[in-house]
Amino acid sequence: MRDLAWLIPLFPLVAFGLITALGRRLPGEGSHVAVAGIGLSALLSIGIFVEMAFGAPPAEMTVRWMMLGGNPLELGFRVDHLTTIMLLVVTVVGSMIFIYSIGYMHGDPRFPRFFAYLSLFAASMLLLVLADNLLFLYAGWELVGLCSYLLIGFYFERPSAARASLKAFLTTRVGDFFMFLGILLVFLTLGSFRFEEIFARVREGALAGATIGGLPLLTLAAVLIFGGAVGKSAQVPLHTWLPDAMEGPTPVSALIHAATMVAAGVYLVARTFTLFLDWPAAGALHGGAALQAVAYVGGITALMAATIAVVQDDIKRVLAYSTISQLGLMMLGLGMLGYTAGMFHLMTHAFFKALLFLGAGSVIHAMGTNDIKAMGGLARTMPSTYWTFLIGALALAGVPPLAGFWSKDEILLEAFHHNTGLFVMAALTSLLTAFYMFRVIFYTFTGTLRSHDAHPHESPPVMTLPLWVLAGFSAVVGLVGAPMLGNPMHRFLHFEGVAAVPFSVGLALLSTAIAGAGILAAAVTYRWGIVPSSALRRAAGPLYALVVRKYYFDELYALAVVRPVLWIGRSLRVFDVYVIDMLVNLIGVGVVALARLYRLFDLYVVDGVVNLVGWTAKALGGTLRYVQTGRAQNYLLAIALGVIVIVAAGLLR
């Protein structure tokens, strides 16, 4: 079944083509085709997963595309354990979100187009995941970026959505630029794009000690590639696009901006993990400087985004910042040599964050607003949404035995063993995560409805069914990493040569306590009102102002990047209008003047000569016509005189 892997991205691609071509004429206005496409991919992915779980070796299918300077360029698919996990996440979560979208997007004027974009996204994402070389991966990488752009700007009539899509596209492009440089650097030094070849060469120590411009080459390449991950996974300092990306429809936020595409950065780091390590000739493997960078960027992002999430009132923005924070946590895990931990958290996060977003979508669908302060008491009117959202929130907060607990615990474990500073950051992030999630729950589902013109109602089954399926996954999927069951996740996916950190009951208790403390603090503030939130705001003072303005990143970028660029653009426009256009106009005016001059020449010289000839002939004729007297005798006289002259001339000669 592994050699059918190429079919996986093909199904959604065919669905995309069909919906684009036929649109509303398809069953369900195209939605059924899209669901069928992703569903078939999901079935195939599950089949491959089962095969791999029973110990099948990784498989690869490669075709030669062309030669590039003596190096073959190859395109191909690679199915290994890492890919299998990603395939499973993308297709299973994707299927649920596709089904949910049928209900959520019902009645939208661009309904078929939405499913076309979603299918294209799924195909691109699966291509990215299955690629066996950096170039192919990069192609998928850019395609998902394009789909993200199209879907964020799906409601392009809204200026804010149009701006957000542009912002997302341009911001991630900054990271992609570095990533492409990194890919080229690897290709230039190792002469191949293929993962297997690159990693084998690096393991042999092909790049050990190599430098470029005084920098160690391997570290530089790894950091450049990580640049792409920073952009795509919205890590500091390129995180500003993700909250704005919430302008897109909620299923898009769930699929692209929570579960799959933004996790591609984490996947990229895991995929190229070999490049991030130092490869000593002997002794244990350890992370290089690049991996340190990954860990610190992840840690800072996790903590910073978590603090911002606490003060957001837009339910989707809370979840967006939460996503950034969790992605940071995954990066932190990878940076602490926690290859399995990072990927495990990616997997569990995909399920419960997709669930939370879909739950939020259900709430927004019912309320018509994103503002959690306008909601309240929705637990009674929307029981399915409430219960599934609660499961998702508990999973995210890290309450055992739900999914988030196991994966987050592993990251904390890795951090605890390698770097105390980062462990504290991760722990604080966990505390804040539990706090802001339950702040949202208390605001949204408990108390009484604060908005008076809303009439909330439960969503249709086509929306609640995916919620329940995802809730089920969120509840149990973490158990694959449970040490009591022998940690099958670790056995399935691990990095050769990196020792696993043993499970610690004490730390697990601590992490549970942290989650409980966060929930309790939220309850104290927002449920029972013992410490009102206004008091907290006053106590935080300037810190609150800093956080509520998102650490002034947007303002800083506006000042440092956007305005200079706009200024340069305007200056260039002025230059264009006044210098380039002037030059062009000058040439035009010169040509016109020359033409005028030539016209005079034509008028007075050329026409003059012609007229002169005509005028001369006319004058001559005018004079000579009087010879024609009309009297025959005159002519006769002339003839007689002529004859006399001729005869005289003949005689005299």
Added chain:
Amino acid sequence: MAVGLTHFLVVGALLFCLGLYGVLTRRNAVAILMGIELMLNAANINLIAFNKYVAPAALDGQVFALVVITLAACEVGVGLALVITAYRNLETVYVDRIDVLKW
């Protein structure tokens, strides 16, 4: 004094000049026709004289003279008809007044 070819030629030349003078100076179309007759007959004298003195055995000159006489008769016929037509249309036979074909 013996009469020779030269005398005939001189008479012919004088007659031709008289005819030409008449043609060029008379205003009346009929008089011009008469001038033309004089010139034709001057030519006839020449033809006969040359026939007699240069080639007496041949008859060409005499035949030519007869042809010219016939021609002259025809010419007068046509000419008078033209004069009458001109008179009918222009009410004049003076050729200096018949100058419609000028300029």
